Amino acid sequence: MSEQGRGEDAADPLLEVRELTVHHGQLRALDRISLRVFPGEVYAIIGANGAGKSTLLRTIAGLHHPTEGSILLDGQDVTRVRPERRATRGIVLVPEGRRLFGSLSVEENLQVGATYARKGPWTIERVYELFGWMRERRAQRTAQLSGGEQQSVAIGRALVANPRVLLLDELSLGLAPVVVQRIYGMLPQILATGLTVLLVEQDVSQALRVASHLQCLLEGHTTLEARPAEVTAEQVEAAYFGLNVRPGPAPAVGERSEPLWPGSTRSSRAS
Amino acid sequence: MAWVNAIIQGILTGGLYALFACGLSLMFGVMKVVNLAHGDLAVIGGYVAIGIITVTHLPVLWSIVVVVPLMAALGYVLQRTLIQASLDRSVLTTLIVTFGLSVVIENGLLQFFTANSRAIGTGNAIITSSFSLGSQIQIAYLLVVIFATAVIVLLGLQYFLSRSKYGRLIRAVADDKEAAQMCGADYRHVFGIAAAIAFGTVALAGIAYGMYSQLAPTTGTDTILLFAFAAVVIGGLGSLWGTLLGGVVLGVAQQIGAQINISYEVLAGYLVFLAVLVVRPEGLTARRARS
């Protein structure tokens, strides 16, 4: 029941989500979701389609308004802050589907990302160093790049803003596995510069490989929350598909007094 | 030779029409707004210039220096308030609001300034005269100046959009405004900048037209808006130089029509516009068909 690996400052999460409820019209996409991400972590959200993962990231980024709940960055409430202000405060999203500026070149995409950047180690030059191929092709229009290359540019565009929390939404979508692995392989270099990563991933095994902490969503509820080392594949599967799981709101962080299902190892969340 | 003269006149008036059109093209390209009050705003620019000249007796050039930034500021404010509010609701609302604005402006001008048309006196004899090439070709200096101005404005716009920070932001926001938000850009502010530029060019267009011809309350819709739109459609959206091409084609079509029968001038332009609409609705310079 220890907090090892959760950052030096176990008491202060960098990003905190409290009881977040989000609706799409009449549909409740997220139901009182809570999570805490500590500095330097790779926090992975997994779950099937429609579980609410992307909605969660988009709401954290400010592109969607929650019905209830709050989002805190470094202890400060940013729930009402506009998305562009959230980006300049340090929450930067790499959206699902890349969403590059199609009529702009690679370099121009990065330049836009750097326009309102915070001070920090990441520059356009450094992004070129991270992705070796990019410097030569920097004048090319992004619509002409391959999927993996576009994903790299999208990540680069977010990096040059020098975020504190990097939100990665479904990096693997539409990409060949070897490409996905290569991109995830960059994570350590990214983390080394002091960033924290919160990612959403449909590919569970990939998520398990890179994450330092895991949360599984199902139909807007949290069904699992643990460190990868502490759970078995069966437990993850059970959480993913909702087997033996009672429907209903997940108990608030720190209040859980019993395992979610028989046989699981509790993750400790000393508050 | 009269035909050659007509074609040259048409090409030169194309510059004026391009000036009409580039603001409309910019606002549609960036914000997807069809500003039905576009022409009326040009007329306002012209009227304000007339007012300034009447009161201060300054030369026309000074009035341009005052009116263009003034209108640009108006554009920013109008975009951030009225137009953004309409955009947030729906495309229909934007059309209604800009149409309403057009009606209010025109009838307001009618009410306060009567239906009489006014011209912007240039005072400078050289500008109002023309020079000859051969025996049948007369070219007005003013028209050449206007054409040159249009080319300079388009060049300036192109440079601004491709090289400057805000130009990049404008293009980015036009591509994907949500993605721009994620990069920290407030797209409403960027829209405002684009609108300011559009309104600035529109003011210039109004003043140019006031010098070349006359301004009346209904000129905004009768002439400027419809010609601007025709130039944009013929030339193709998404290309500044396409706007110049469209203006030129429109101008030439009108002059050729006028050669056949003086009263066919405006109609000829519209017929060419309709033909382009049928055959190649994406415009002459577009690379691929628009849906």
Next chain:
Amino acid sequence: MSVVTETTARSEEKFRVTRSRRNVAWTGGGALIVVVVLALFPYLVGAGVWTIMVQAFIVLTLASMWNLLAGYAGLVSVGQQAFVGLGAYFVLIIATDGLSPFAGLPLAAIGCGLAAVPLWWLLARLRTGYFAIATWVLATAILLIIERFPSIGGGTGEPMPGLSGFTPTLLTAYTYWIGLAVTVVALAAIYLLLRGRLGLVLTAIRDDETAARSSGARVGLARMLVFVVAAIGCGAAGGVLAISELQVQPTAVFTVQWTAEMAFATIIGGLGTIEGPILGTAVFILLQQTLQSYNAWYLISLGLVAIVVALFARRGLWGLIDEHLHVRLFPVGYWLWDPGSTGRRGVLGFGRRQGGQHS
């Protein structure tokens, strides 16, 4: 919990689907009474009122047509004056050939419908904003073409033949009655169209065009039909205009002011409902009568009110009334009654424009 759960739990109880909330017989009977009273107007009130009413009939017909276009088919036309003018000129041409303009009006309206088909072909592929200005350009082009024909008056206009045999009072009365007839037919036609299959297709298109298309709805055909119907309606109104003005003058019948009046009346009254234009026309006439001596002021105020309504009361005045009283004079939607609720509150209402933000 979700509605789905409730349904499965109470599958034995049936959901009721009705066309309206209250008894339509009331409003149907009421409408009939209104029409009869209006028809008797010339016997009841002075001639000055009739002229205002003719104005109202013209604007109401136009507004209803604009509402059909923009509120139900999503076609924002700033060029409907083309059909107003064409209707006026068709009546003129028919009357010049000897037929009474009153008898010629239906023919003129149908002529406008026929003219609308090739015009639709020009416009069909255009998106909203482009469509709007293109209709304006088209209307202007038609004006310029018509002015070329001196036989129908050229640029200055032509008096309407066939109207000189009547006394002024009788002429005004006949004009009034034909105006009333056109309006009643127009509203009835719109009501029946929207209540039928076309209404369903249009609502489907409005909600989700792609889904409607893949369900087999003939989207292009539906829109064209609406465009043609609107052309007929506007043409008929133009015919009434020509008769009431006793002459046809190109700049008067082809002016974009008609579109301004019909659009603003619709917006103020309420877009997307049949009752809206009625309310909007009332506001319009009120403004016009009050500000008549101030020339352009009534258009300025109409425009300003329309802007304010478009931004802040999206469903117009009728929308405000509907929201609070849930009244529908012309029921073209569906109400779904959940037997589990107290029955007073309908659960879902279709057939009217939801306040969508999607552009």
